[in-house]
Amino acid sequence: MSDRVQLQVGKKAPDFNMVTTKNLETLEERATLADYKGKWLILFFWPFDFTFVCPTEVTSFSDSIAEFENLDCEVLGVSVDSVHTHRAWIRTPRDQQGIGEVNFPLASDITKKTAEAYGVLDEETGAAHRGLFIIDPEGILRYQVVTDMNVGRSVDETLRILQALQAGGLCPANWKPGMKTL
Numbered sequence: 001m002s003d004r005v006q007l008q009v010g011k012k013a014p015d016f017n018m019v020t021t022k023n024l025e026t027l028e029e030r031a032t033l034a035d036y037k038g039k040w041l042i043l044f045f046w047p048f049d050f051t052f053v054c055p056t057e058v059t060s061f062s063d064s065i066a067e068f069e070n071l072d073c074e075v076l077g078v079s080v081d082s083v084h085t086h087r088a089w090i091r092t093p094r095d096q097q098g099i100g101e102v103n104f105p106l107a108s109d110i111t112k113k114t115a116e117a118y119g120v121l122d123e124e125t126g127a128a129h130r131g132l133f134i135i136d137p138e139g140i141l142r143y144q145v146v147t148d149m150n151v152g153r154s155v156d157e158t159l160r161i162l163q164a165l166q167a168g169g170l171c172p173a174n175w176k177p178g179m180k181t182l
Contacts, residue, residue: 007117007118007119007141007144008141009141009142009143009144010140010141010142011140011141012139012140012141013033013043013133013135013139013140013141014033014114014117014118015032015033015034016031016032016033016107016109016113016114016117017030017031017032018030018031018078018107018108018109018114019083019107019108020076020083020105020106020107020108021083021086021087021090021102021105021106021107022105024087024090024091027083027084027087029105031076031105031107033135033139034139036074036076036135036137036139037137037138037139038137039072039073039074039137040071040072040073040074040134040135040136040137040162040165040166041073041074041075041076041133041134041135042061042068042073042074042075042076042132042133042134042158042162043076043078043118043132043133043134043135044057044061044075044076044077044078044130044131044132044133044153045077045078045079045109045115045118045120045128045129045130045131045132046058046077046078046079046128046130047079047080047122047125047127047128047129047130047149048079048080048081048127049079049081049085049086049088049089050085050089050092050097050098053130053149053150053151053152054079055089055094055097055098055099056152057130057152057153058077058099058102058106059094059099059100059102060152060155061075061077061104061155061158062099062101062102062103062104063103064155064159065103065104067159068159068162071159071162071163071166072137073162074104075103075104076104076105076107077102077104077105077106077107078106078107078108078109078114078115078128079106079108079109079127079128080108080109080110080112080115080121080126080127080128081108081110082108082110083106083107083108083110085108086106086108089106090102090106109128112126112128115128115131118131118133118144119131119146120146122149127149129146129147129148129149130146130147130148130149130151130152130153131144131145131146132144132145132146132153132158134158134161134162134165136165142165143161143165160175160176160177163176163177167181168181169181169182170182
């Protein structure tokens with residue numbers, strides 16, 4: 001039996017401490033779970049920078065950041081690449097397989113400890129699966145989804161789930177903001 005804590009919705013989210021791109025010049029600013037206390041957090045993982053599906057997700061979340069901010073939610077993207085690779089990816093234009101400037105920090109999980117803690121580490125490849133986690137302002141995991149490395153996630157669905165969680169009621173299938181809860 002492993003001494004690793006089981007990741008579970010409704011329980012405390014695993015802590016993390018990763019260097020980020022918050023300051024592209026120094027690459028020394030870190031992100032921890034405690035940094036997001038009092039706000040909702042979308043924490044999402046992708047396999048590697050400079051690949052095919054990954055930039056479509058990162059740029060889609062970046063392009064939608066105002067919608068997340070309006071819901072008092074921050075976004076933190078994570079891969080197992082180095083923070084230096086993240087910086088190079090940001091500094092590479094979108095039309096050249098980069099992502100250009102993004103509106104949230106990218107964190108480096110080069111030790112793979114965070115991917116392992118969140119259950120998304122593929123031990124064969126060393127990459128993170130596409131995991132998405134919604135953590136509430138108290139640090140409780142409220143939603144998780146992990147997909148195959150070949151399938152990108154929907155920002156619209158992520159926003160819908162976040163709004164449903166914030167609605168505070170029982171939300172039926174296909175619930176959207178403005179609809180009644182049960």
